[in-house]
Amino acid sequence: HHWTRTWSFFNGEWQEGNIPIMGVRTHAAWLGTSVFDGARAFEGVAPDLALHCERVNRSALAMGLKPLVSVEKWVELTHEGIKRFAPGAALYIRPMYWAEYPGARTVDADPESTRWCLSLYEAGMPSPDHGTAITLSHYRRPTLECAVTDAKAGCLYPNNSRALVEAHRRGFDNAVLCDMLGNVAELATANVFLARDGVAFTPAPNGTFLAGITRTRTLNLLREAGVEVVEGALTWRDFLEADEIFSTGNYSKVTPVTRIEDRDLQPGPVFRRARELYWEFAHS
Numbered sequence: 001h002h003w004t005r006t007w008s009f010f011n012g013e014w015q016e017g018n019i020p021i022m023g024v025r026t027h028a029a030w031l032g033t034s035v036f037d038g039a040r041a042f043e044g045v046a047p048d049l050a051l052h053c054e055r056v057n058r059s060a061l062a063m064g065l066k067p068l069v070s071v072e073k074w075v076e077l078t079h080e081g082i083k084r085f086a087p088g089a090a091l092y093i094r095p096m097y098w099a100e101y102p103g104a105r106t107v108d109a110d111p112e113s114t115r116w117c118l119s120l121y122e123a124g125m126p127s128p129d130h131g132t133a134i135t136l137s138h139y140r141r142p143t144l145e146c147a148v149t150d151a152k153a154g155c156l157y158p159n160n161s162r163a164l165v166e167a168h169r170r171g172f173d174n175a176v177l178c179d180m181l182g183n184v185a186e187l188a189t190a191n192v193f194l195a196r197d198g199v200a201f202t203p204a205p206n207g208t209f210l211a212g213i214t215r216t217r218t219l220n221l222l223r224e225a226g227v228e229v230v231e232g233a234l235t236w237r238d239f240l241e242a243d244e245i246f247s248t249g250n251y252s253k254v255t256p257v258t259r260i261e262d263r264d265l266q267p268g269p270v271f272r273r274a275r276e277l278y279w280e281f282a283h284s
């Protein structure tokens, strides 16, 4: 595997490359007790970095880990790390916590053994002209009773991965996952919006999907600019009949969907406004 240039802060020092951070008996390697967040630096900015650092600390608490690093410390270390790359480089920023030892009940983790690491690596920003094709997955998002859905945890991703692989096999870029009630929840790797007659709609957070930081930012920017945004229960049919569909996520930011099943879509005015507003915000 070819890794792009990577720098990590682990055990008190900056180290380059895909450094080892776990042992054969590490609880996280065995049972997936890890949480992470994903943020971006590009063109000399790192939008909402502090919110991503805050979220990784909340994820740690939700998974029963100890958030050992303050938000200020995460942010400071990230800015230190960014300086190890070319000025303005497009980077992915990943703070992580995990459990080293099992607790008294073996499958539980010992919170006192929480470890952490911050990684940054080179990852080019996807072209703004690249539209994605989406298809409905039959996999569903779990509820809070079925999984720790209030954490951005590694152990939540195998299901999204199954949906992605299934979508790719059918010739699509991403999958739409519904919640257990059958309403649209999110894409496998991003949140999703639709627009109809100039009004934007997006699934209301109901504890089954990650209500992303880019989603909230985009929603607020649109509202402040006078665009109506409705959060509610949306069906697959609502998406099939939408004028526009777009996704939001830290990695690709605001991206147009240009095909849903066998129907082609054009990037529309609500998407363009959202993308423009996000870029203005990111550089402000």
Ligand code: PMP
Pocket (backbone or CB within 6 Å): 038, 160, 186, 187, 188, 189, 190, 191, 210, 211, 212, 213, 214, 215, 248, 249, 250, 251
């Ligand atoms: N849903 C899932 C499953 C994701 O992995 C991501 C990316 N972190 C998102 C939504 C978007 O969240 P954010 O805008 O906070 O990156």
